[in-house]
Amino acid sequence: MSFSVTAPSTRQKWIAGILVIGYALITLLPLIWIVATGFKSSPDAIAYPPKIVFDPTVEGYVNLFTTQTRLIDGNAEAVEDLPWYEKLVRERGNTIVGPSRFSERFFNSVIIGFGSTFFAIVLGTAAAYAFSRFKVPLKDDLLFFILSTRMMPPIAVAIPIFLMFRNLGLNDTHAGMILLYTAVNLSLSVWLINGFIDEIPIEYEEAALIDGYTRFQAFYKVVLPQAATGIASTAIFCLIFAWNEYAFAVLLTSGTAQTAPPFIPTIIGVGGQDWPAVAAGATLFLLPVMVFTILLRKHLLRGITFGAVRK
């Protein structure tokens, strides 16, 4: 609030606290709503006025993971021996005929999301290091060219990519999607990591060279640990893009390699609008990015070379 160097007063702390909590509530409300809807029953989910207090149920999750059909002849088997989820479904006169495709699609998202992030980071770090440390001819032009791939929305080139993928047999393959997301993320990772490596004084590497290490070892033992923070945050950005990407996923995948984003909306169509199942899918879909971000949070917060540099 104020630019004075004195510690904030109690009143200022209260105002700051209220502002932060208010802001958090506004941004988190959709998230809270989705998580809550996932645990509502179908009627509760569409009740008006909306129910704040409700009886939680895992129906949505059961529906998400299973395919069901109408139970024709009622009580052929002993209800007591059935597992809990079958009982839950029976209450609505349905029976489970098998698992749904959600876990497959979710797993596709994991492979493609983390796979493309991995390649974007490895290639991006290598390129950024070269740009930062070596005399690359036409360096500025190359960097600008790399950035220019981001100057239009990727979907603008959807049709050429679709045709290329079809001719190359990459349609609906994991390799194709990893390749595509890596290519899109590479400009981001090269630019961000280049910035982080530029910040690391070259003296550290020179010291390592004199200490008896090779160039690659100096990179691995001295540059990489110091760039870890930057690389981690770049990885999060790459993962979030690949994980959330919808347009290309709809266009280029339909079965084997379909990711979760195009799959989740299809749940709506199966047997009426099953909002709790959609919400459950969305909740589970949010988790990996959240966990990934929390795991890397330590790297994001830790000052890199703060204090070690005497200028």
Place this chain on the structure above:
Amino acid sequence: MADVVLENVTKSFGDVLALDNISLTVPDGSFVVLLGPTGAGKTTILRMVSGLDNPDSGDVSIGGQSMTGHTPAQRNVAMVFQQYSLYPHLTVRQNLEFPLKSPLLKTPRELIDQKVKHVADILQITHKLDNNATALSGGEMQRVSIGRALVRDPSIYLMDEPLSSLDAKLRSELRIELKKIQADLGATLLYVTHDQIEAMTMATHIGVLDEGKLVQFGSPREIYENPVSIYAASRLGQLRINILPADLFPGAPTGARFIGMRPEHIAQGEGVESFVKRVEHLGDQTRLHLVYKDHNLVTVTDAHTPLRSGDVVRIQPSNPAYFDADGNRLTQG
């Protein structure tokens, strides 16, 4: 340890000639200080020896062997940098171990522990060994940095203004420590500084550099007493040498354009009349700022001098040095 020889080393960066045909021998076991202002080429010489940069022409040899084409690792030199001296992501101990664990040395574990302990004891940083490198004061960082060089047994230690960023007290402490360590180990050291006190107190040899040229090379005494030029003369001496037109005083040899007098070359009591402009009492000595024919001079006098501003002092040169119009020393002077 070994002799390090630079032969006709020339290096330019773009249009800037950083080193102009430098030939220099660092004898085994000597403490050679390169002295000169920023941009004189001091650091460039260190980089030539270390192999971080290579000369455009000329040769660097260590222990009689040409180092052309050798990587920094292969040269087996240790270097202390002016800045960014410690790896910030490692602890003090890991910093000290770093060179020993390199593929070059591959020191066995027990020996590493032994050497680290030994060096930590010398530099009095044993209690800080498990601190993060970033959690040290400036002086401690620089000690560790010197320690990282000392754990090794290289052909030569290269130091690039290792004390310049420290405060005066710490600098004078480490100066003495460093000289002692060098003497104890019999190490060969090539040390860069622009601080003439460091040069005077530690060096066995001083090389005076000016814009990429080696102007003079010799013992500190030799350079102090027998400078080859005004430039070399101005590099040493706590009080700068007084340079005045030679014809101000009688007895100048032919060709002399300037007379150079260190404070001890100004005899007081006889000769021409000068006026006291200012008196600075420093405790152990007193500095006299004099004016003679519109020229300023500085000299020292008795600590308890009764002289005051405005007084008249008679002065005459005693054993001064004469320089020609280009600033070069006149040999007969």
